[in-house]
Amino acid sequence: xxxxxxxxxxxxxxxGAVLCLVLVARPGIRHYAGPVCVGSIGLGLLLxxxxxxxxxxxxxxxxxQGHDDHHPYAVVGETVTLIPWIYAGxxxxxxxxxxxxxxxxxxxxxxxxxxxxxxxxGIQIDFGYYFDGLTFTMLLVITGIGxxxxxxxxxxxxxxxxxxxxxxxxxxFIFAMTTLVMADNLVLLFLGWxxxxxxxxxxxxxxxxxxxxxxxxxxxxxxxxxxxxxxxxGIFLCYQVFGTLSFDAILPALQEHxxxxxxxxxxxxxxxxSFALHLAFSQSPSLIWAxxxxxxxxxxxxxxxxxxxxxxxxxxxxxxPVSALVHAATMVTAGVYLIxxxxxxxxFTGEYAGLKxxxxxxxxxxGGLTALFAATIALTSNDLKGVFAYSTVSQLGxxxxxxxxxxxxxxxxxxxxxxxxxxxxFLTAGSVMHALAGTLDIRTMGGLGRKMPVTKWLMLAGxxxxxxxxxxxxxxxxxxLILGDTLAKGLHDHQTLYTVLAVIxxxxxxxxxxxxxxxxxxxxxxxxxxxxxxxxxAPGSDEHDDAHADDPAADASGHEAHHAxxxxxxxxxxxxxxxxxxxxxxxxxxxxxxxHKFTHLIDDAVAASSAAVPHAHGHGEHAGMDPHVIMMIVxxxxxxxxxxLAYYFYSVRRDLPEKFAQRFAGLTAxxxxxxxxxxxxxxxxxxxxxxxxxxxxxxxxxxxHAAVMSLAWLPRMLGMGARPAQSGKLQGYGxxxxxxxxxxxxxxxxxxx
Amino acid sequence: MLASLSPLVLSHYLMTGAILFALGLVxxxxxxxxxxxxxxxxxxxxxxxxxxxxxxxxxxxxxGQTFVIFVLTIAAAEAALALGLxxxxxxxxxTLDAGAWSALSG
Numbered sequence: 001x002x003x004x005x006x007x008x009x010x011x012x013x014x015x016g017a018v019l020c021l022v023l024v025a026r027p028g029i030r031h032y033a034g035p036v037c038v039g040s041i042g043l044g045l046l047l048x049x050x051x052x053x054x055x056x057x058x059x060x061x062x063x064x065q066g067h068d069d070h071h072p073y074a075v076v077g078e079t080v081t082l083i084p085w086i087y088a089g090x091x092x093x094x095x096x097x098x099x100x101x102x103x104x105x106x107x108x109x110x111x112x113x114x115x116x117x118x119x120x121x122g123i124q125i126d127f128g129y130y131f132d133g134l135t136f137t138m139l140l141v142i143t144g145i146g147x148x149x150x151x152x153x154x155x156x157x158x159x160x161x162x163x164x165x166x167x168x169x170x171x172x173f174i175f176a177m178t179t180l181v182m183a184d185n186l187v188l189l190f191l192g193w194x195x196x197x198x199x200x201x202x203x204x205x206x207x208x209x210x211x212x213x214x215x216x217x218x219x220x221x222x223x224x225x226x227x228x229x230x231x232x233x234g235i236f237l238c239y240q241v242f243g244t245l246s247f248d249a250i251l252p253a254l255q256e257h258x259x260x261x262x263x264x265x266x267x268x269x270x271x272x273x274s275f276a277l278h279l280a281f282s283q284s285p286s287l288i289w290a291x292x293x294x295x296x297x298x299x300x301x302x303x304x305x306x307x308x309x310x311x312x313x314x315x316x317x318x319x320x321p322v323s324a325l326v327h328a329a330t331m332v333t334a335g336v337y338l339i340x341x342x343x344x345x346x347x348f349t350g351e352y353a354g355l356k357x358x359x360x361x362x363x364x365x366x367g368g369l370t371a372l373f374a375a376t377i378a379l380t381s382n383d384l385k386g387v388f389a390y391s392t393v394s395q396l397g398x399x400x401x402x403x404x405x406x407x408x409x410x411x412x413x414x415x416x417x418x419x420x421x422x423x424x425x426f427l428t429a430g431s432v433m434h435a436l437a438g439t440l441d442i443r444t445m446g447g448l449g450r451k452m453p454v455t456k457w458l459m460l461a462g463x464x465x466x467x468x469x470x471x472x473x474x475x476x477x478x479x480x481l482i483l484g485d486t487l488a489k490g491l492h493d494h495q496t497l498y499t500v501l502a503v504i505x506x507x508x509x510x511x512x513x514x515x516x517x518x519x520x521x522x523x524x525x526x527x528x529x530x531x532x533x534x535x536x537x538a539p540g541s542d543e544h545d546d547a548h549a550d551d552p553a554a555d556a557s558g559h560e561a562h563h564a565x566x567x568x569x570x571x572x573x574x575x576x577x578x579x580x581x582x583x584x585x586x587x588x589x590x591x592x593x594x595x596h597k598f599t600h601l602i603d604d605a606v607a608a609s610s611a612a613v614p615h616a617h618g619h620g621e622h623a624g625m626d627p628h629v630i631m632m633i634v635x636x637x638x639x640x641x642x643x644x645l646a647y648y649f650y651s652v653r654r655d656l657p658e659k660f661a662q663r664f665a666g667l668t669a670x671x672x673x674x675x676x677x678x679x680x681x682x683x684x685x686x687x688x689x690x691x692x693x694x695x696x697x698x699x700x701x702x703x704x705h706a707a708v709m710s711l712a713w714l715p716r717m718l719g720m721g722a723r724p725a726q727s728g729k730l731q732g733y734g735x736x737x738x739x740x741x742x743x744x745x746x747x748x749x750x751x752x753x
Numbered sequence: 754m755l756a757s758l759s760p761l762v763l764s765h766y767l768m769t770g771a772i773l774f775a776l777g778l779v780x781x782x783x784x785x786x787x788x789x790x791x792x793x794x795x796x797x798x799x800x801x802x803x804x805x806x807x808x809x810x811x812x813x814x815x816x817g818q819t820f821v822i823f824v825l826t827i828a829a830a831e832a833a834l835a836l837g838l839x840x841x842x843x844x845x846x847x848t849l850d851a852g853a854w855s856a857l858s859g
Contacts, residue, residue, distance in 0.1 A: 728858025730790065730851045734782045 003080050006051040007129050009044040009139065010182065013174040016040025020168035033164035034154035037171045041150055044178065045143035052136045077132030077610065079184045079248045086187065090122025123239065130184035130247045133605030137412060138181035138337055141419045145329045146174050148580035152427050153321035155577040156434060166206060166319065173199035177330055181337060186235045186245040189338070193231065193302065196331045197224050203322040204315050216314035223311040227301015231338075234294030241280040241288050242273040247341070249273040251610045254344035258351070285353070292346045292359035295338060303335025303396045306370045310678055312393055316385040320430030323385060328392045328426050329419040336399045336415055339363065340408050340611035347406075347613060361497060364404020364486070368501040368508075371397030373675070375511040379518070380661075380671040384429050384440045387519050391466060392422055394508060398482055401505060405498055407485030408611040413602045414482055416595065417474035421465035421588035427581055428459035432523060435569035438533030442519060447528035451569045454578055456524045461585040463520045467513035467643055470636030474592030479509060480635055481596070484628035491627055502631070509635050513642025521650035530569055758811045766807030774800030787839045787849045791832075798828055 017040075020033045055078075094115040096105040106114045129135075150170060157166050176195025183189035197220075205217030235245065242250050246269065253274035255261040266274060280288055299305075304312035315327045326332075339346065350358035371394045378390035395418050402411030433440060435452060449456040465475035483505045490499030572578050595602045606612060649657050661668045670676070725736070758766070777796035784790055802821045809817030839849070846853045 726858045728855030731782050731785070734778070738778060738782070 003051055003055065003078055003129075003131055005047055006131065006139075006182075007080050007082060009047050009143070010175045010178040012040050012043045012047075013171050013178060017168050017171035017175060020164050020171055023164040024168060030164045033167040034150070034157070037167035038147060038150045038154065040171055041143055041147040041174050044174065045140075045147055048136065048139045048143055051131075052140070055131065055136065077130045077135065077248065077251075079128050079130050079246075081126045081128035081184070083127045084124075085127035086123065086125040087119055088123050090120050090124065092117045093120050094118075123245075125185055125187050125245060127188060128184040129182040131182070132609040133607065134337070134340055134412065134609035134611050135181055137416065137602070137605045137609075138333075139178060141333075141416055142174065142177050142181065142330050145419050145423050145584075146170075146177075146325055148584055149321050149325040149329070149423055149427065151576045151580045152324075152430075153319070155573065155575075156321055156430055157319065160319075162206065166203075169199050169202045169206070170322075170325070173203070173326060173331070177334075180334055184247055186238055186247075189341075190228075190231065190235060193298075193334060193338075194228070196326070196334065197221065197228070197302075200224075200315070200326050200331055203326055204318040206318050206322065210317065213317035216311075216317040220311040220315050223308050224301050227298045227308050230294045230296070230301070231298025234291050234298060237287055237291045237294060241277060241291065243276040244269060244273050247610065251344055253277050254348050258344060258348055260344075281352075288345075289349055289353045289355060292342070292349045293362070295342055295345075296359060296363060299335030299338045299400075300366065301335070302338075303332050303400070304393050305335070305366050305397065305400060306373060309370060309374065309393050310681060313386060313389040313674075316383075316389050320385070320426055320433060323389070324423045324426035324430070328388070328422040332392065332396060333399070333415045333419070336396065336403065336411055339400075339403050340412060340606075340609075343403075343408060343611045343613060346403075360404045360406065362404070363400050364498065364501055367397045367400025367402075367404055368504045369397070370394065371401060371508045372504050372511075373397075375508045375515065376671055377674050378515045379511060380668060381515075382441055382443050384433060384442050384445075384519070384523070385426070386440075387442075387515060388422065388425050388429060391425075391512065391516070394512065395422065395466075398479060398505065398508070401486060401501060402482035405482070405486040405489050405501070406613045407482050407489075408613055409603050409606045410478065410481035410485050412606050412611065413592075413596055414478035416602065417465065417478040417588070417591050420584055420591055421462045421473075421475055424462035424581060424584040424588050425459060425466060427584070428455050428462060431455045431572045431577065431581075432459075432569075433533075434572065436530055436533055439531055440533075441531075442522050444531040445523045445529065446526045447524070448530060448569060449524035450528055451530075452571045454571055458578070458581045458585050459520060459524070461588050463516045465588040467516045468509055468635060468639040469643065470632070470639060473589055474587070474595075476636070476639065477592030477596050479505075480628070480632050483509070483635060484631040487631050488627040506631075506635055506638055510638045510642045513639045514646045517643045517646035518650050521647055525651045526654065532568070757813045758807065760811075763807055763811045766810075767804055770800045770802075770804035770807065772800070773797070773803065776800075785851050787842065787851055788836075790851060791835055791839065795828065795832065798824060 016037050019036045019040075023030050023033045023036070095118045097114040097116045098104065099106045108114050150167070153166070153170065157163055160166065173196060176192050176199055178192075180189055180192030180196060183192055201217050201221045204220055205214050207213045238250065239245055242253065244250065248267065249269040250273055252261055252266050252270040254277070256263055256266055256270070256274050257277060263271070263274075277288070297308075301308040312327060312332065316323050318327070346359050346363070349355070350360050374390045374393035374397060378387050378394065381387045381390060383389075395414070399411045399414050399418070402408070402414060431452065432445070432448060432455060435448075435455075436445070439445070465473040467473075468476040468479045470476050483502055486498050486505060487502040489495060490497070490502055673679075774797050777793045777798075777800060780793035780796065781790050784793065802824055805817040805821050805824075809815060809821075842854065843849055
């Protein structure tokens with residue numbers, strides 16, 4: 001199947017969203033919204049499979065042969081243009097219409113030379129899609145994981161009054177996200193970028209009756225705006241430098257300058273962009289150097305990196321499937337995607353700018369620090385979803401570390417495996433939360449494994465992958481690839497920075513293993529205890545009447561009635577909830593071995609994309625040892641040690657953690673306070689802005705409002721004076737008319753005489 | 754054909770018209786009964802009409818007479834309408850006092 005078919009993927013999801021919106025208004029058939037949404041995502045998955053199968057065998061993207069290893073050919077993706085989109089500032093000119101075979105100008109029947117109208121100058125942006133290995137990898141993750149989560153959500157959201165609204169937002173999110181990863185230019189990418197931001201806002205604020213959810217939605221939106229501002233400036237600069245925003249012009253132009261692509265292989269557009277880049281390089285190079293830093297700010301905002309990570313933990317106010325899909329598996333990886341997509345410009349700037357610190361080093365430092373920082377916060381968090389939220393921030397940090405260390409394969413690989421196991425972890429956490437009617441505090445939980453055996457084992461699979469349990473799990477392979485590449489870069493190139501970052505990564509891996517199993521042991525082992533929350537839920541029961549949702553007393557009694565028969569928390573049903581989780585669990589365990597170790601599918605996909613970089617593998621020999629092997633052994637031991645320590649602390653000797661916490665009370669308090677980052681931002685940014693806002697409000701009231709009101713005061717006073725004239729007494733009007741006529745008569749008399 | 758009036762006779766006619774008009778005006782301003790007020794306006798009409806006809810005779814010109822015919826026609830139609838309105842207003846308030854409707858002031 002040709003790539004044209006893949007162009008339908010976003011639009012099927014958009015159609016699903018529209019259908020779900022129609023169902024919002026039709027309460028009788030509202031329960032069809034779930035299947036509609038699942039179906040539209042599933043069709044997208046099917047199309048992705050069909051096109052990716054044929055894409056590999058197409059000769060459209062074949063490399064020119066006969067190239068040596070030092071200058072590997074970069075692969076140029078394929079573009080499918082749907083419609084001409086934005087044409088501004090240029091003009092239509094007549095150009096000779098050339099015959100593609102002879103190269104001569106064609107003539108019509110009368111022998112006149114033929115011309116065609118061509119748009120020249122100004123900005124031209126076509127609405128089109130760009131396909132390479134990276135696009136397909138992202139599409140498979142989005143539609144595949146998205147469909148599984150949507151199936152789960154059919155069970156999780158059952159009976160919710162906003163059922164159709166939820167699935168409409170979900171399908172809309174898939175539409176925006178697929179547009180983001182398929183876009184063939186930066187403007188369309190930005191459109192998808194903002195689209196996922198909007199859907200994220202809608203889904204975080206899904207429970208709009210809860211003030212915390214509304215505040216979290218606003219926070220996510222505003223923090224993302226800061227990042228988007230950087231991204232937008234980056235786009236402007238790209239246009240300034242390249243004169244175009246299409247990937248199939250920008251990327252080959254950069255690759256040509258990097259020596260990855262011969263000039264003959266460039267298309268006319270790419271050649272023009274290449275000349276523009278050359279010109280910009282000699283005239284105003286600082287414009288070019290600014291681009292990666294601007295794009296980076298956008299990526300940090302969307303992917304919740306320091307300093308813009310504060311929105312992601314709060315985003316857990318949304319329904320759990322949303323946390324799994326939008327805020328763990330797909331949307332937050334958009335930043336990783338952006339940097340991977342624009343990798344050539346990061347490499348280019350690093351090689352030619354002569355800056356004290358290259359953009360990739362900044363990415364690596366931010367990624368490494370975020371990974372460590374978020375992992376330490378996750379250590380003490382007592383919120384079931386909070387632990388996973390911070391772990392998401394931490395794992396995204398790993399991906400950025402991978403990108404910064406030029407291990408794009410590692411970053412994308414970790415993106416894929418992380419999508420599997422983090423979706424699994426969030427959904428099993430959702431099951432626990434569902435079973436406990438909304439309780440999230442893990443201190444009140446214990447021994448739930450007896451009540452929910454399936455969930456226990458499913459979450460164990462996810463935890464093992466997150467902790468990076470050696471050999472067996474996907475998380476081990478992907479995390480290891482990143483850390484190994486980082487260490488290799490550090491040792492081989494004698495860059496202390498990367499060696500330090502690799503060590504930070506290993507420490508983070510230990511912390512990750514520890515906090516993951518701390519959570520698992522607390523929730524599922526030990527003596528059984530639980531507290532039911534007050535949230536409404538009823539898997540398998542009929543529609544809720546949300547008439548008494550505002551009434552806590554009625555709510556609680558309804559719950560007792562519901563749980564009286566079941567006796568506390570219960571296992572989720574196989575369909576539609578546990579079955580997709582099994583697939584995710586299998587993926588969490590096997591995807592590492594299958595995708596990387598056995599088939600090298602991920603390696604090939606990334607190599608066939610704009611994220612391809614000269615490999616760090618192989619040339620990292622140091623003192624006779626391959627850094628990847630060193631890293632594998634070290635992180636394997638570290639992971640097992642972390643898991644073992646957590647098991648000892650939280651399953652065998654539950655009294656010990658409390659003693660440690662008291663011993664290091666200051667440290668614990670800081671971690672529990674999340675380093676007081678939120679408070680810090682509140683004091684330094686939010687409060688000053690509030691004060692400025694208050695001052696401006698006063699100025700508005702006292703100056704502008706007052707001026708306008710005093711102007712309005714004049715006609716009002718005039719009106720007040722004239723009002724008695726209209727008394728409602730007919731005689732009065734009569735007198736007025738007589739007086740008027742008399743006055744006119746008098747006037748005429750005077751004028752005549 | 755029209756025989757013209759002498760200025761003295763004209764002044765008599767004009768005086769009659771002015772008196773009729775002034776009577777109507779005073780009646781309109783002083784009385785509160787809707788029907789009486791309406792009749793007073795009709796009287797003002799007739800005062801004006803007499804003046805117009807007298808001037809028409811004086812100038813030997815039919816325009817003034819034509820105008821009066823129009824005024825009479827329209828006054829007849831307007832009288833039918835206005836009396837109907839007065840009846841309706843009466844039914845609402847059970848009174849013909851114009852002050853009963855002063856709440857309609859702007």
